[in-house]
Amino acid sequence: MSSHYNPKDVEDVVIYRVDAKMMMEEYGLEGDDALLNCGLTIYAPQIFANIVNSFFRNVDFANSLSILHNAAKIKKISESQEGQGGKSGEFQFLTHDKRLRLKTTNDAEAGNNFSF
DSSP: OOSOOOHHHHHOEEEEEEOHHHHHHHHTOOGGGOOOOEEEEEESHHHHHHHHHHHOTTOOHHHHTOHHHHHHHHHHHHHSGGGOOGGGOOOEEEOTTSSOEEEOOOHHHHHHHTOO
């Protein structure tokens, strides 16, 4: 893994959007299984990929980040005090396969964390 990155590597951002209606139709979800529109943002994706490839072998991101596999855990955390993420009110948890830790952020918090 190279320790020298050009400024573009640090500034790049990849955003994945989740369309709740489409996901619910795709997986046949309804009622209590309702989803919200959301997204996943990866800051400095090339640097992130290098870190993952160097330290975490065999991470299946599609499986780890599956909404269906993580749904019960997300619902439990969002309904309990366990998911309170400190002052921001956001929550964090390990994915169902315990390979990744996810943390939600609000816009202000995301901007504060990535000032280079």
